[in-house]
Amino acid sequence: EKRTMTLIEKNGYHDSVYINAAKIFQGIRTEKHKDRLLVRYGDDSVSPMLTFKDEYSQRVSYELAFNALKYQDLLEEILLDSCVYPSQSIPDELTSLLVVMLYDLQDRKFQAREIFDEEEPVAEVRKVEHYLYSFRTKLAAALARCRIKHDALSIECILPETIQKQEQRTSALPLCVWINAFKISLQDVFRDLKKKGFTKVETVSDFGHYTYCMDQHCHDVLVFPSSLKEELLNLDLFADCKLLLQ
Numbered sequence: 601e602k603r604t605m606t607l608i609e610k611n612g613y614h615d616s617v618y619i620n621a622a623k624i625f626q627g628i629r630t631e632k633h634k635d636r637l638l639v640r641y642g643d644d645s646v647s648p649m650l651t652f653k654d655e656y657s658q659r660v661s662y663e664l665a666f667n668a669l670k671y672q673d674l675l676e677e678i679l680l681d682s683c684v685y686p687s688q689s690i691p692d693e694l695t696s697l698l699v700v701m702l703y704d705l706q707d708r709k710f711q712a713r714e715i716f717d718e719e720e721p722v723a724e725v726r727k728v729e730h731y732l733y734s735f736r737t738k739l740a741a742a743l744a745r746c747r748i749k750h751d752a753l754s755i756e757c758i759l760p761e762t763i764q765k766q767e768q769r770t771s772a773l774p775l776c777v778w779i780n781a782f783k784i785s786l787q788d789v790f791r792d793l794k795k796k797g798f799t800k801v802e803t804v805s806d807f808g809h810y811t812y813c814m815d816q817h818c819h820d821v822l823v824f825p826s827s828l829k830e831e832l833l834n835l836d837l838f839a840d841c842k843l844l845l846q
Contacts, residue, residue: 612704612713615722616653617661622697623648624665629696630672639676639685642693655844668703674746674758675699678706682742684735690728697728706743706755710736774804775824775832776815776846784842789822792837821846 626644652658668675679685679702690698704713712733732739743755750758756767779789790800793812801811807825815821822843824832829845837843 611711612708613660613664614653614657614716614719615725616651616719617657617664618697618701618704618725619722620650620652620657620661621664621668621700622694623650624662625668625700626696628665628669629699630669638680639695639699640692641695642691656841659845664700664704667707668700670759670763671703671755672699674755675702677746678702678739678742681745682735682738684732684739684742687731690731694724694728697724698732701725701728701732702739705732705736706739710740773826774807775826775829777822777824777832778844778846779820779822780842780844781820783840784837786820789837789843796835 626641627648629641632638650661652661676685676699679698685695685698713729746758747753747755752758756764759767779786784792793800796810798810798812799808801807801813803813803816804823806813809825809827812822812824815823832838832843832845835843838845
């Protein structure tokens with residue numbers, strides 16, 4: 601049986617995540633000089649009120665906001681080149697939401713988001729989502745033109761070299777995972793991971809593909825190779841919050 605967490609990872613997020621990510625992005629976005637100000641954002645003088653459903657929602661909201669920040673120039677260029685922005689139907693107050701949802705839409709290869717029956721719809725999110733999706737062909741074409749202009753195989757290659765180096769360093773770091781002792785014991789974790797084909801090794805230097813080790817200082821922390829992030833998040837241990845990604 602597929603867990604909701606896995607579906608959310610692959611098919612978009614709940615409406616509340618987009619709203620929170622937009623509020624976070626509004627506060628951290630790069631301010632452009634007036635001579636370069638082509639995309640206008642609403643007033644951000646008031647600190648936003650953030651309400652997170654759980655720890656996972658908080659993590660993905662910040663992750664989405666910072667991804668939008670990282671690609672802010674590219675996302676704005678796509679909106680302008682496709683003529684999707686400016687729009688009379690999308691006020692400046694929703695521009696941050698527009699940028700955040702555009703990042704997520706291109707990350708899903710412009711495929712439709714899966715809507716979950718149990719979630720409460722947010723009118724602004726559905727409005728921006730419908731607007732972007734109706735122009736998905738133009739947006740995809742604008743993204744392709746940006747990649748051609750920058751001679752880039754992917755959007756990651758468009759990032760400044762300093763950020764690309766930071767990304768490479770980050771992606772090489774091992775993954776730290778907390779064991780939720782309220783839900784599972786250490787021995788049960790070992791047994792479940794062994795059933796899934798994982799092998800426990802002594803240190804990070806012994807890492808192969810499906811391997812992990814204990815943290816040397818925290819006995820309720822496991823360490824995995826960075827390449828396993830997607831596969832780990834698909835495990836029931838993570839979906840049931842028995843293991844928590846640091």
